[in-house]
Amino acid sequence: MAVHFVRPKIPKFAPDPWAIQFDKNGHLRHLLTIEGLGPQWVTRILDTAEGFVSVTDREIKKVPLLRGRTVVNLFFESSTRTRTTFELAAKRLSADVLNLNLATSATKKGESLLDTLRNIEAMQADMFVVRHEQSGAAHFIARHVAPHVSVVNAGDGWHSHPTQALLDAFTIRRHKGDFSPLRVAIVGDIRHSRVARSQMHVLNSLNVGELRVIAPRTLIPTDVEKLGVRVFHDMREGLRDVDVIIMLRLQRERMESGLLPSEEEFYRLYGLTEEKLAWAKHDAIVMHPGPANRGVEIESSVADGPQSVILEQVSNGIGVRMAVMSLCMSANRGDQA
Amino acid sequence: MTPPDPLLPANEAIDRLETEIRAAQRRGEFVDPLIVGIHTGGVWVADALHRALGCSEPLGRLNITFYRDDFHTLGLHPQVSPSDLSVDVDGRDIILVDDVLFTGRTVRAAMNELFDYGRPRRIRLAVLYQRDGGELPICADWAGQRVTLGPDEQIHVDGPAPMTAHRVSSKES
Incomplete structure (x- = not known):
């Protein structure tokens, strides 16, 4: 199967470093940092999360929204709570989830980050959830992923969560x-x-x-x-x-x-x-x-x-992550908002 | 081009819908129903029916945003208020209410969501207007009016009080 890696051209000195978070229609595609979101997107994420929190109060805590999508948790730094709540959030959206603990895996064997990414992209992933000990890692990945892939920062260095x-x-x-x-x-x-x-x-x-x-x-x-x-x-x-x-x-x-x-x-x-x-x-x-x-x-x-x-913060984390995932995966799809 | 059917005003359509449902109630077609409206217009109609039938339990509200079948093309629709169904639906007779039945996709999504709350005994569908253009084997048990529109026309229902309905050309909107 042919897999194309079309790389977006990023100017060396982008005028707005956070602009990469949005698609050409101004829709949130990656969540890398709070900066640049503005009150409108923050509020929209919180409002959307209200709907998902009510789902998690039900007997069947699952909605079919992301059926057929694949979310890959790329954890270069260990974390239990964040990874499990992201995993649960993706599962409650009916996505398939792959957990890669890269702190102990391929990167230690000398594979470069980009090679790792390309291999996972070839598995038809739609979203990367990235935790890394280095500040800026999620940005780097967002700059290099295929156009249909969204990146969510699950914590990078001292920078952002x-x-x-x-x-x-x-x-x-x-x-x-x-x-x-x-x-x-x-x-x-x-x-x-x-x-x-x-x-x-x-x-x-x-x-x-x-x-x-x-x-x-x-x-x-x-x-x-x-x-x-x-x-x-x-x-x-x-x-x-x-x-x-x-x-x-x-x-x-x-x-x-x-x-x-x-x-x-x-x-x-x-x-x-x-x-x-x-x-x-x-x-x-x-x-x-x-x-x-x-x-x-x-x-x-x-x-x-x-x-x-x-x-309560832990439970709310699932609904908020469901909101972020489904909003980011709405990008490049002509959202009516 | 003037379509054949003039649209009944919303208040008259509600009166007719109530009359149909009361007749069905007298014939024993449902027992102790739970009224569930689909956001947003369906909740307004459901609220009117809820009062007319004198139901004691709170009205259920469904927001089908997370169950729509167009996420792949349109993404997530903005959500006004979440679903709210505080009564157990297991074994119950449910009257699902919407303002306009058109393609049937909203009703399909609503039924999918209802089944994630439990296993109702029966689901009946009540709509203010059923129009032509259905795309799924779904039709209303009770409708305030069944109407045929022109190919580019839609029914817009505004509310909640008073509720009004008018036909609009999608070319204009």
Whole structure:
């Protein structure tokens, strides 16, 4: 069977680096980052997700939308939650799913990324879901795939994790409605977090009232104020009057690299305990992208407490990923929207 | 070219549809029905029938976006509001309601979706207008009006209150 690899011509210095996410009709084709989506696409994804979340409440949790399509999970970095929710999302859309754990596979044998891609394209894949430890990997793949293939970024390096940010926004909207009166605080390792970066972009595009980050100086990126956030180094000040608290996972290698003195010190100053939670609004919700380090960034009784929506985030992640997949696979098809 | 049938106003079509369904109810053609409307126009008609038949259970609403057969060519249609069917459909008599029955593809999609909620005993179809141009072996059990249109004509139903209907040329729209 002849397989043609028609490569789109990309100018060396594209005027809009995010334009690649859209097809010639302006329809979302790849989801690589929140930047460039704008409030209209973000809202459309969240609204579409509402429909899919109601599907997952039914006895038969499946719709026939992507019957006959093939989704390939390309995971160059291991991940359980993200991969399984993408897999479940694709299956609930009736797509066929292939999981490739490339952290342990062909690339280790010296095959180049492009060769791997071409081989998988030859299996008639329609969508790649890409997780990679290097920033920009999903962009690179999107630039080189065949015209009918869509790419969804499932996390690249420190850069971006758009579906996580969208499911967080979805969860906040379900609990709090309108974003404009809300104060949202992101707590922890902002600097090395692709999740935090995407969350800041999505909340800005939804016109959130006030966005705060709370962390020690060593874990705040230098240019963070450009994103319109208020920086706090003290939990009591930072959590005052906050409606939503997003805790980030603290990775142990940060301690080894000398950015933090110790886990105990971090927990004492920034760990979300019941005592510190009381400094926020009484109806504040507590979020965490998972997996949570209990006793490092969050107290067990808070993670399991009445204000926690951590497990809801996981369920909502399936509906949001169903929305992203079906919207991206609508590209190049003359969508009427 | 003037088509042979003038269109009944929406309120008259609803009255006729109600009369037909009440007669069927008296003949025992369905028992304790669950009314399910198809978004968007079908929900308006279903709401009127729901009140007229005095059903106690909430009205079901189906949004067939995820079941359409034109995803391959048109992609995902924008979705206004999700399906909402809070009552168990197993073993029930369902009256499926739409505003206009044309090709039959919407009704096919709606039945596919209904079966993902459970196994109804019977599904009956009630529409405000059944027009010519069917593409599937599907026809309404009850219709406010059965009408033949010109080849380029469509029926547009607006609502919810008051509901109005008019024929439009697809050449114009």
